[in-house]
Amino acid sequence: MDILIAGSGAVGGYVGHLLQGARRDVTFLARPASAQRLRNEGLKVRTADGTLHQESVAVLEGSTEEPYDLVILAPRASALPSVVRTLVDNGAVGAETRLLPLLNGMAHLDVLERTFGSRRVLGGAIRLAATQHPDGTVQVLAPGAGLEIGPLRYGDGVDRFADELRVPGLDVEVRADIVTAMWLKWVFIVGTAVVTIIGDGRIDEIAATPTGPELARAVLGEVRGITATEDVVLPERALQALGSALSDPSSRFAPSLYRDLVAGRPAEIDILDDLALRAENHNVPAPLLNAARVRLQVANNRVTPRT
Template sequence: MTRILIVGAGATGGYFGARLAGAARDVTFLVRPRRAAELRADGLRITTPEGTERLEPKLVTATELDAPYDLILLTVKAGPLDAALHDLKPAVGPRTVIVPFLNGVDHLDVIGTQFPSAVLGAVVKVAAQLTPDGAITVSGPAASLEIGELDGQHTTRLCDAAAALDGAGFDVDVSDHILTSMWHKWVFIATTTTITCLAQGTIGDVAAVGGGKEFSEAVLAETAAVSDAAGHPLPDAAYVALQATMTQEGSPFAPSMYRDIKDARPTEVEHVLAALAREAKRHDLATPLINAAVVRLRVHNQHVANAPRPS
């Protein structure tokens, strides 16, 4: 049986890991000591529209890793990525495959520098949040995972990874163009983040005010132009569909970084928006709206870092 290591047990890692464990896969979570204590005391709790379930997960901390795993799902955010890569070194062997769940594409080079040829590309979709008491709440439709070799080949290890992940309660697809899929998800996240964080409202809030739809369309034009310049253009139908999503009146949607602002948590501005702005500059593209959102979120992160800590 494929040995699977889930690095992180937050909303995304906890959800996918719980589904895999529930499907009788050999799943272990690599977590920090504090999270390990929470999970040992309360279990891994998942609440969906269908109800709540509780799992007793198999856990390890970094000092307890002593052998390679076959498949590693890297579900941490960009901030703790370097620390996570350091921690998981004992779990990486010559045949280990790493599937990172991060947004954007910069992390591929970071991981590849330490673990050459081990990385697959991936696009993850799930509407999940970690509640203050450590539980995971899933509010959206069925989750999905798209994976692929960065060069588009159909390899044995890709097929083995897909087989190990399939049939666990979420959709699994193998892609011949995973980098394009990653870019298109990046466009979606960057667009919704720029719109909601600059305007300080949901997609529907912005669409409901004068000039709101035009503002959202201008943001999408910037992000899509960067993807196009990078060699991953949005097909016309996909662009029109995104345009409709970004201007939908009454839409309650807001991305995770908007919620981070509301909850006074640090955001992934450097990995998601600043990285896209750098890519735009490399192609001599002007992105004033993305640049403004970068400044806005950097100021927010600074405020969070400087805020007094509870005694």
């Protein structure tokens, strides 16, 4: 199966490394500077045990003669439009190609379905903690990666792709309710981001303060209020688990949005913006979500000044 991975950053790079390690046929779609670096230096991945893996990888140049069987999308939300344009222009997506987006959030699904048609788009959510250093090295921060994949509107062939992606290091689960799984992952990242951005610390540090648990409860309340107006039913058990995760005194967790904020890197604020927009559209108050957005936007404006 020919697999194209669009984006060679933390997610795309690590998934590509795992797939290539299991001899899957992987090619990267990258912007010119990253493509050049991949060709010159190979893909560099430092796994959670500290080992640096450096391996040569195939990089797509120009257009392709044959469409790919599977295109894995791993850019940040802001880069999706340019990735989509490239995929349309270079012929990588054919009638039988399936697209598997691994972005956080849900907004990308509309873009992909509108551009490529619903039949080609699968649902996906990846759990991993990784980041990309300025020299291109993908740094895996914690061992283990889990991928949930499932049909969005059309169920044909998901198992075939799941089997291809089931490689050592990537725990793949097929979910009939992938939309719910994607929502749960989204509210997990939003909830943990709002708590850690406002509290300015890891979950355990915030939980240890007198009013940390109250902040966690208030954030959960906001998330409940927003999701209650959406076309998705999130299981009560899962929402309770989110509540526990937001106030777990033993959790050293901080999501990538907070890690980026602390490291002075541009953070993927779109993940919060999309949920805030849904709240606004349904007149649901979201003061904590909006407070976190202010802090993140101010920080983003400093590192990526508007032109």
